[in-house]
Amino acid sequence: MSHPHISRRHVLQAGGAAGLAAALGLAGQPAAAATADDRSTVRITDLGPAVVQFSLMSAVLIGDTVYIGSRNVDPVRVIALHLPTRTVVARTDLTNGHSVQALAADPTGRYLYAGVLQKADVGKPNLFRWDLTTPGTPVEAIGRMGDRDVRALAVAPDGVLYAVGGGAETAPALWEWDPATREVRNAGTPGPKGTLVRAVAATATTVFFGAGTTFNGGDTGRATLYAYDRSAGTFTSVAPPEMENDPSIRDLAVMGDTLVVGSAGSTEPSKVALMDLNDLSSYTVATSTGTVAKSFTEIDDTVYFAGEDGIHGYDKRTDTIAPVEFDGPDLGEIWGVDSRDGKIVVTSAFGFVAEIDPAAGTSKVTELSEAGAPETPQTAMGLAAGDGYVYVGGTGTLARHSLRTGEVVNLRAPGEAKDCVVHDGALYTGQYNSLGIWRHDPHHDRQMRQVADFPHEQNRPLDVTVDRTNGLVLAGVQSDTEGGGSLWTYHPATGRSRCFVDPVDAMQCVRGIASQDGVAYLGGDNTLATGPRSTVVAFDPVRGTELWRIDPQQTAGTAALAVRGRHLYGLSRKGGLFVIDLRRRTLVHRADIREVCNGFAALVTNRGVVYGVSDTTVFRFDPRTFAVSTVVPAVNGGWYSGSHLTNDEAGHLYTMRGRNLIRITDRPGR
Secondary structure (H helix, E strand, O other), X not given: OOOOOOOHXXXXXXXXXXXXXXXXXXXXXXXXXXXXXXXXXXXXXEEEEOOEEOOEEEEEEEOOEEEEEEEOEXXXXXXXXXXXXXXXXXEEEOOOOOEEEXXXXXXXXXXXXXXXXXXXXXXXOOEEEEEOOOOXXXXXXXXXXXXOEEEEEEXXXXXXEEEEEXXXXXXXXXXXXXXXXXXXXXXXXXXXXXXXXXXXXEOOOEEEEEEEOOOOXXXXXXXXXXXXXXXXXXXXXXXXXXXXXXXXXXXXXXXXXXXXXXXXXXXXXXXXXXXXXXXXXEEEEEEOOXXXXXXXXXXXXXXXXXXXXXXXXXXXXOOEEEEOOOOOOOOOOEEEEEEEOOEEEEEEOOOEEEXXXXXXXXXXXXXXXXXXXXOEEEOEOOEEEEOOEEEEEOXXXXXXXXXXXXXXXXXXXXXXXXXXXEEOOEEEEEEEOOOEEEEEOOOOXXXXXXXXXXXXXXXXXXXXXXXXXXXXXXXXXXXXXXXXXXXXXXXXXXOEEEEEEOOOOOOOEEEEEEEEOOEEEEXXXXXXXXXXXXXXXXXXXXXXXXXXXXXXXXXXXXXXEEEEOOEEEEEEOOOEEEEEEOOOOEEEEEEEOOOOOOOOOEEEEEOOEEEEXXXXXXXXXXXXXXXXXXXXXXXXXXXXXXXXXXXXXXXXXXXXXXOEEEEEXXXXXX
């Protein structure tokens, strides 16, 4: 709640933190969200769909056809790419979810099972079955497993489906669907400490269940692997000790008498184990590169799989892992690896399927858009504007919108541009997962390129901005598996990059970041139930030293920061507004603005005014009273991982309305 009637002298006379809080009403009283100022002129221009493509998240080969599950498009769907003709020959739309991460075929090849991810558990089916003998028939919703998100599926030789995932408040379980009874059953939870299960495989007698920690949770466990006895209904831990320090088991596959196990790495590289199904204590383990080993297939004596930087082969004769060299394009993030006629069939998040001959080192690529895959608007991530362009991040791509011609060009970049900024005409992005900072100069570069790499455990960039005083690109980062986070810096003029780990503390990541006069202001966010949260640290990004810190007295972590003059504005993830006087290093204002903002949000200073955006609303703050007013109501942006707001040199604002990019011109009255 703002208090314009309180004079500066009154504030100073209040004395001390308690007096200041009393004088300014810092008890967090609600602040009504006013409508847009009657004297303001708000003009909105719809620039069309922000990111358009066939975005994908899973793939499985059945016979000569690759079945591919979509990601972040509406409706969620599965398409069928026939490899001999390189044509999409069928598709089916699902009735729930936003992405298909899990696909599995039954042993007969008649049915394809699919599991979806959801933003919230809405009580609808999350398990589906498609009868491939009648591909024109709509997919069948077969039931709902209790965990919100289906991350992996496996079908036993007798046709029983097993599903795993996460997203519930309890530890994830093993779920079973029997086509004879057509009921979904909870087969049990092997341990209380796993936060997510992304791997399952089944034989006639045993189901293997691979879990671990995706987000650090203090008491959560690391990589675990269990064998579930289908007859006895019991779980036995069988994880190779060499993998127990990794965050999680990433994928599993049954190949003859061998269980193939891939881990997710963090401070150590990922690993692959080959376990004897007849004696699980008999196994070999080899270390890969990067942070992932998933999606397994076998050709002769080599197990091929997706790594962080392409396809790798595990030579069973020598127990060594090496990358597969071939003449094709960068594969980016890989969501499917299969084999056919001695070729590795790879489905890339870039929107193509590559058939790689590992012996000859050659490849053949089928672009899904050219093969007939439907391209539709997807939910967006990072957003930046400048030098005549607006950039919108998607999955495996950034859409570059020309403000002069309206032309939209999709730029390929692996992973996800969680946030981005334009500096001196060039675009700089923070790329998830563990991909560092990437650059694109529209006047010189055809595509994106990596310019800075950082420790793999510092994997999730959250906010990217520019320190104009020092000429630095700054990125606030979260370490998913280890907790805490870091500040990345990159100097375009010299190419130098640095990483400052845990500049807030070991529990808080750097979710919000703002810069002024060579000082980086870092807003902490602690996702755990206890511990410090929303701490703001003033940091020297050149020397790598803390200057000072302050607790803005919030009940949730920082969502966003912005600087205007002497004031640092901050939002919490529970709709709290706080304002810090940077000269006096004191908290001078707090308010509850949940009516317009609750959850992830963004702030930007434009034309001398601080603007914000939430999932629902674009709003601004009065520079004198800090009162909030609505600029665009019901914007309801189609964001995947939190809303974004940016501006260009002309003072126009950009954000999303639905899945369309919009330009906002606002001239608030005075």
